[in-house]
Amino acid sequence: MALPKLLILLLSAALFPWPSPSSGAPLTGPRKEPPPLVIWHGMGDSCCNPLSMGAIKKLVELKIPGIYVLSLEIGKTLIEDMENSFFLNVNHQVSLVCEMLAQNPKLQQGYNAMGFSQGGQFLRAVAQRCPSPPMINLISVGGQHQGVYGLPRCPGESSHICDWLRKTLNVGAYTKGVQERLVQAEYWHDPIKEEIYRNSSIFLADINQERGINETYRKNLMALKNFVMVKFLNDSVVDPVDSEWFGFYRSGQAKETEPLQDTALYTEDRLGLKEMDKAGKLIFLAVEGDHLQFSEQWFCTSLLPFLV
Numbered sequence: 613m614a615l616p617k618l619l620i621l622l623l624s625a626a627l628f629p630w631p632s633p634s635s636g637a638p639l640t641g642p643r644k645e646p647p648p649l650v651i652w653h654g655m656g657d658s659c660c661n662p663l664s665m666g667a668i669k670k671l672v673e674l675k676i677p678g679i680y681v682l683s684l685e686i687g688k689t690l691i692e693d694m695e696n697s698f699f700l701n702v703n704h705q706v707s708l709v710c711e712m713l714a715q716n717p718k719l720q721q722g723y724n725a726m727g728f729s730q731g732g733q734f735l736r737a738v739a740q741r742c743p744s745p746p747m748i749n750l751i752s753v754g755g756q757h758q759g760v761y762g763l764p765r766c767p768g769e770s771s772h773i774c775d776w777l778r779k780t781l782n783v784g785a786y787t788k789g790v791q792e793r794l795v796q797a798e799y800w801h802d803p804i805k806e807e808i809y810r811n812s813s814i815f816l817a818d819i820n821q822e823r824g825i826n827e828t829y830r831k832n833l834m835a836l837k838n839f840v841m842v843k844f845l846n847d848s849v850v851d852p853v854d855s856e857w858f859g860f861y862r863s864g865q866a867k868e869t870e871p872l873q874d875t876a877l878y879t880e881d882r883l884g885l886k887e888m889d890k891a892g893k894l895i896f897l898a899v900e901g902d903h904l905q906f907s908e909q910w911f912c913t914s915l916l917p918f919l920v
Contacts, residue, residue, distance in 0.1 A: 650726070651665060651668065652734055654727075654729025654731050657694065661690070680718050710742035733816070736755070736833070737819045739836060754856055757855060758877075761802060801860065803863055833888075842898075845901070850903060854871065
């Protein structure tokens with residue numbers, strides 16, 4: 613299914629006005645060879661868009677000389693990569709990425725991972741399901757770790773794809789066909805219908821241990837050195853924005869939210885997050901701006917230190 617040219621233009625011009633890499637002194641770290649970096653893009657983006665992931669890749673390579681950066685491409689072309697961010701089963705995507713990483717000789721001694729928007733929770737699934745090669749640090753930039761309950765700006769208010777997504781999710785997010793074929797349905801979290809969500813979600817409910825405890829998931833996530841979560845304080849895309857820090861709506865309603873530390877996920881420590889928090893492994897960062905909008909200076913100051 614081909615996406616309309618209008619959506620491509622909106623994504624490039626409106627959602628991802630990334631700063632271009634500029635000259636400047638590279639970061640220095642204690643290691644002569646910095647760990648490799650794996651990047652996973654967000655909804656409607658692609659691995660190598662020069663205005664988004666392409667710019668991030670170049671910036672990291674400029675600031676950290678000698679680093680190997682792999683920006684994940686899910687598909688054979690950039691258009692297919694973009695389409696798959698909407699229509700390719702997430703569990704299948706994660707399996708494909710696990711295979712890519714396992715076969716890449718440059719990653720076998722370990723790598724850092726940075727996921728943008730939905731790419732953040734997808735890379736968390738990689739950390740939980742595929743510990744080899746080992747992920748060192750996980751940086752989630754606007755990732756929706758407790759899912760979403762709404763698509764306020766999908767992106768692009770005028771895009772008919774967004775209108776169709778909203779209607780489909782509101783009507784039948786938990787039907788088998790939608791769950792298996794629509795990416796955003798797989799992390800749709802209805803706080804009013806929690807039981808239906810837990811029983812029907814084929815991706816998020818699994819990685820968040822909603823139906824039982826997989827000790828392997830817990831052990832693998834806790835093996836991270838740091839789990840960095842970036843929240844955008846003026847986010848108009850993610851609903852609720854607290855999901856970027858693992859918070860969510862209190863069960864049974866969709867008005868009041870609760871922080872991670874008040875959720876059952878944390879108090880029951882189903883993912884090991886409570887233990888990681890006590891060990892100082894959870895890093896909560898906040899930045900002014902809308903979804904995925906940040907300055908080059910902030911990116912270099914706040915995130916690059918975790919990569920060296």
